[in-house]
Amino acid sequence: MKSRKQPAAKNTGHTQRGQCVKRVSIVEAAAEVFCREGFSGASIDEIAAEACVSRQTIYNHYREKETLFVAVVEEVMSRANARLFSILSTFPDSDDNLEDDLTAFAVSLTRNCICNQDGKFLRKLVQSEGERYPHLFETWRQHGPGKTGTALAALFSRLAHKGALQIDDFDLAARQFLALINADLQIISLFGEALTDEQLESSSRAAVQTFLRAYGKPATRRSQLALEEANL
Template identity: 30%
Template sequence: MPKPPPPRPAPVRKPATPGRPKDLAKREAIFEAAKRLFIEHGYEGVSMDQIAAEAGVSKLTVYSHFGDKESLFAAAVKSYCETQLPDALLADVPGMPLRERLLQIGRAFYAMISAPEAIAGHRMLCTPRMAETPLPRLFWEAGPRRVQAAFAALLERRVAARELEIPDIPRAAAQFFTLLKGEPHAQLVFGCGEAPLDAKAVEAHVAASVDLFLRAYARRR
């Protein structure tokens, strides 16, 4: 009687590769969809269903990444700010003259806050309905507070190098960005300016703001 053939070894299964690239692509699609819809329709005018449809994902996927619409809005703001003004751009550059470094930061900051999507977001946050929600606070933590904290670290290093004399560094950091916004940004938000500043006018505005800041805090020799 012939012997039965030996059993075949079980096929070796390859370990499943994690779906990180796919997850990251979905997350980015959700970000982009949320930013577009928030700018076009405002926070209240956008639902998670709309964001999911715009991103080409399920609503469950949106919730699994961000939890709720408030968290998604805060994450979108944070992503926009970090992309337009990354921490590396706010960091000090040893050996670079202080005024030149401040001009670089000033140009990047003004470009960020004067972009159409930033103006639309600012107007949205200033509406009475939004003022009654946690969203302005979420925006503040994700955007201005991060920028000011990173810039304050630069000021601390320049104070230690005896280039600046600042009694209250966090206050000075806030003043720097307030100067850069100035009247041109207010006109953009209110829609009362003749037109956005051209490149030459922006450069003059940024330079004047930086020079005023340095007149206040540059160390007297």
């Protein structure tokens, strides 16, 4: 009896990898174009040219420009959150060298989550497009600043329960901490200047010192004031 010829197995693995590479290429190219032109100014043709794919390929993957924009924001937020939780793992868990440890944490958070390429990209898009297209930033609203503040509030709560800080409202303290470490950097980043290590260290330490004057233990506050007076 003749054996039946088995049909050739489809090379699905190669096809899936190719599709994945195309998706990544499209999202990265779209991020560049959206950041440069904004949502309204970006065109599918321009994104296709940047990604080196056809216009139809983009529509096959994302159907329309709005769907692609949301995918870009989700991808950037996913990367930003992975980086954020890596940084949060370095948050100090005792009051030993608290000023130095919080300063190092603030420097790392600012450098890797706020002033890096993804952080700048999201801020620029929200500032330029958020008011006109608020529904496009639902992912950012749910998983962006609010998530960071919630995580920080929990970490400050842990320090307070250990007696290292005196805080009544942890959510407020977290928002104030983020505002303080951003205060000196907003004008610099607004004009696209690159922050030096000295600027980052100086602004972060000033922010932490202000925060600890408000929420540090009384003994810590007194020692800080004495040190500041000695340096006058």
